[in-house]
Amino acid sequence: MHRKNTTYWKSNLxxxxxxxxxxxxxxxxxxxxxxDALDNIQIGGFKLGFWFAQQxxxxxxxxxxxxxxxxxxxxxxxxxxxxxEDD
Amino acid sequence: xxxxxxxxxxxxxxxxxxxxxxxxSRAKSTNDFYVAGKGVNPIANGMATAxxxxxxxxxxxxxxxxxxxxxxxxxxxMGWTGGYVLLALLLAPYLRKFGQFTVPDFIGTxxxxxxxxxxxxxCLIFVSFTYIAGQMRGVGIVFSRFLEVDIDLxxxxxxxxxxxxxxxxxxxxxxxxxxxxxxxxxxxxxVPAIFISILITxxxxxxxxxxxxxTGTSTYLLDKLDQVTIDLGFGAYTENTxxxxxxxxxTAALMFGTAGLPHVIVRFFTVPxxxxxxxxxxxxxxxxxxxxxxxxxxxxxxxxxxVDSIQDVEYSAAPDWFKNWENIGLIAWQxxxxxxxxxxxxxxxxxxxxxxYSDRRGKNGERILNNRPNDxxxxxxxxxxxxxxxxxxxxxxxxxxxxxxxAAGGLAAALSTAAGLLLVISSSISHDLLKxxxxxxxxEKQELLFARIxxxxxxxxxxxxxxxxxxxxxxxxxxxxxxxxxxxxxxxxMGIFSKRLNKEGAITGMIFxxxxxxxxxxxxxxxxxxxxxxxxxxLGISPEGIGFVGMLINFAIAFIVSSVTNNPPKEINxxxxxxxxx
Numbered sequence: 001m002h003r004k005n006t007t008y009w010k011s012n013l014x015x016x017x018x019x020x021x022x023x024x025x026x027x028x029x030x031x032x033x034x035x036d037a038l039d040n041i042q043i044g045g046f047k048l049g050f051w052f053a054q055q056x057x058x059x060x061x062x063x064x065x066x067x068x069x070x071x072x073x074x075x076x077x078x079x080x081x082x083x084x085e086d087d
Numbered sequence: 088x089x090x091x092x093x094x095x096x097x098x099x100x101x102x103x104x105x106x107x108x109x110x111x112s113r114a115k116s117t118n119d120f121y122v123a124g125k126g127v128n129p130i131a132n133g134m135a136t137a138x139x140x141x142x143x144x145x146x147x148x149x150x151x152x153x154x155x156x157x158x159x160x161x162x163x164x165m166g167w168t169g170g171y172v173l174l175a176l177l178l179a180p181y182l183r184k185f186g187q188f189t190v191p192d193f194i195g196t197x198x199x200x201x202x203x204x205x206x207x208x209x210c211l212i213f214v215s216f217t218y219i220a221g222q223m224r225g226v227g228i229v230f231s232r233f234l235e236v237d238i239d240l241x242x243x244x245x246x247x248x249x250x251x252x253x254x255x256x257x258x259x260x261x262x263x264x265x266x267x268x269x270x271x272x273x274x275x276x277x278v279p280a281i282f283i284s285i286l287i288t289x290x291x292x293x294x295x296x297x298x299x300x301x302t303g304t305s306t307y308l309l310d311k312l313d314q315v316t317i318d319l320g321f322g323a324y325t326e327n328t329x330x331x332x333x334x335x336x337x338t339a340a341l342m343f344g345t346a347g348l349p350h351v352i353v354r355f356f357t358v359p360x361x362x363x364x365x366x367x368x369x370x371x372x373x374x375x376x377x378x379x380x381x382x383x384x385x386x387x388x389x390x391x392x393x394v395d396s397i398q399d400v401e402y403s404a405a406p407d408w409f410k411n412w413e414n415i416g417l418i419a420w421q422x423x424x425x426x427x428x429x430x431x432x433x434x435x436x437x438x439x440x441x442x443x444y445s446d447r448r449g450k451n452g453e454r455i456l457n458n459r460p461n462d463x464x465x466x467x468x469x470x471x472x473x474x475x476x477x478x479x480x481x482x483x484x485x486x487x488x489x490x491x492x493x494a495a496g497g498l499a500a501a502l503s504t505a506a507g508l509l510l511v512i513s514s515s516i517s518h519d520l521l522k523x524x525x526x527x528x529x530x531e532k533q534e535l536l537f538a539r540i541x542x543x544x545x546x547x548x549x550x551x552x553x554x555x556x557x558x559x560x561x562x563x564x565x566x567x568x569x570x571x572x573x574x575x576x577x578x579x580x581m582g583i584f585s586k587r588l589n590k591e592g593a594i595t596g597m598i599f600x601x602x603x604x605x606x607x608x609x610x611x612x613x614x615x616x617x618x619x620x621x622x623x624x625x626l627g628i629s630p631e632g633i634g635f636v637g638m639l640i641n642f643a644i645a646f647i648v649s650s651v652t653n654n655p656p657k658e659i660n661x662x663x664x665x666x667x668x669x
Binding site for chain 2 (some may be wrong): 008010031032035045050053059062066072073076
């Protein structure tokens with residue numbers, strides 16, 4: 001039982017950390033730190049760095065949360081398929 | 088019908104709807120009152136969270152701020168959405184598993200200490216009241232401009248409405264009212280945005296119109312906007328003027344602050360299961376993103392329309408909206424070069440920045456100001472950034488019903504957030520202060536009564552803030568996020584992810600975060616405002632971004648103190664093990 005919880009927690013942490021890296025990259029990375037460099041690339045009327053800062057990062061945030069929901073539901077099922085989820 | 092009549096109709100109908108919902112969803116137990124019986128569907132909770140979160144600041148002020156800040160305004164867009172990723176991945180599911188009623192509840196239990204609970208309650212009340220003051224000002228602006236009632240009367244009407252559903256329905260009433268308010272708000276935001284996008288770029292999707300060409304030309308909107316702002320003496324719209332480190336820290340403070348705001352966190356206590364809490368954060372962000380990805384487009388449209396419709400126009404021929412907003416004191420014009428026409432460019436038009444109106448009218452019919460003109464520039468216009476979203480439909484000459492809709496939307500945004508904040512204030516008083524600390528022997532019925540009394544008192548205080556707005560409302564917003572980031576967020580995060588952190592560590596961490604952040608903000612915003620310049624800031628970080636540094640200090644102190652004091656007791660270890668399981 002104890003070991004099962006530990007492996008569950010470790011896989012959870014792995015998922016959370018990888019998704020937070022993406023979160024950091026699109027906002028602090030593309031939207032702020034490398035934003036000016038990305039502005040040299042223009043797609044339609046948008047300079048890329050500006051787009052990430054004002055719209056792109058927000059779209060990616062939504063996707064990150066839903067990937068997390070999907071992966072965690074799968075992980076829950078693998079580790080706790082029989083036990084109830086209610087309190 | 089006249090715009091005025093339509094506005095009364097729309098606002099009246101939306102208020103009737105909110106009161107109807109309040110009657111239908113009365114709270115019968117503390118469980119209903121604090122967490123809506125833990126039976127809220129995740130999609131409905133997502134909508135309610137979005138309405139709770141998107142305040143008068145998001146609806147009324149944000150696009151206006153971005154319109155005048157350009158790329159620097161991105162801090163609000165990323166900061167106020169990125170926090171939801173942190174909430175979903177790091178806090179919401181675990182706090183739901185913990186399964187109690189309030190945020191101080193978690194901190195008090197996890198750190199086995201009523202002192203920790205008390206520090207959390209103090210931070211929570213401070214953050215929430217700061218926030219409410221801004222909502223009530225929003226209600227006042229909408230009422231005075233669109234319904235032409237006195238600001239005070241407007242605030243009182245708003246208080247009565249919130250009183251109805253917050254005191255009667257508690258979290259249950261608030262949740263279902265917020266679902267309705269979200270629908271009103273988002274419809275009211277998108278309709279004018281779509282209209283204006285079609286007018287300016289021919290593209291019906293504002294998110295895409297933002298990157299499209301101007302109707303009938305091959306010039307991109309943003310290129311044109313860059314050129315216009317450069318010509319007027321501002322920097323290019325799509326380039327930063329702030330330093331990267333400051334933008335980084337402000338964005339971080341807003342993100343971590345968002346994830347630490349009690350009225351948002353408590354929403355995730357209301358869903359039935361842990362997996363619903365995760366899903367619900369995702370839905371909340373979709374509903375929020377709908378408005379937040381529209382806002383930068385609205386900002387760009389508004390800036391270009393604003394310049395187009397007033398630049399070099401004779402005052403006597405100026406559009407009605409210009410004079411209406413001048414009459415209520417949010418626009419001012421001073422004819423510096425005496426040519427009877429309006430010139431707008433960079434720099435503060437007036438000495439002392441804010442206009443000081445006299446009772447007299449000038450030869451063109453404008454309100455005469457007591458301010459002396461600022462002779463360092465040729466700008467003749469003072470404009471309060473808060474009015475851009477509300478004025479936008481009129482500036483773009485949209486029909487009266489769109490203007491009326493925006494008024495109803497602005498009220499929905501302000502009222503829904505005010506109600507959510509009132510609830511966390513009242514529950515932290517009745518539950519954390521009375522039941523858990525000072526009066527442990529009261530029964531559930533008495534606790535419910537105290538919760539209702541506390542929220543009634545909180546409404547009256549919030550109303551007084553609206554009628555007699557403290558001069559420092561704008562300054563204290565940095566406070567709310569800075570404090571949430573430097574006190575509540577670290578305590579919650581480490582409570583879940585570290586078993587080693589003990590009560591000594593958490594309490595000293597919170598207190599150091601609180602003292603560092605608040606003294607930095609108070610020093611630059613209240614004591615030495617003349618020193619509030621980049622060269623005097625610590626590492627070039629403005630008071631708006633200092634909460635991020637406060638958070639790092641909190642983490643460091645908490646770990647150091649914990650490592651030299653005792654381990655937390657065994658029950659706490661088990662509790663942490665338990666909340667980590669879904």
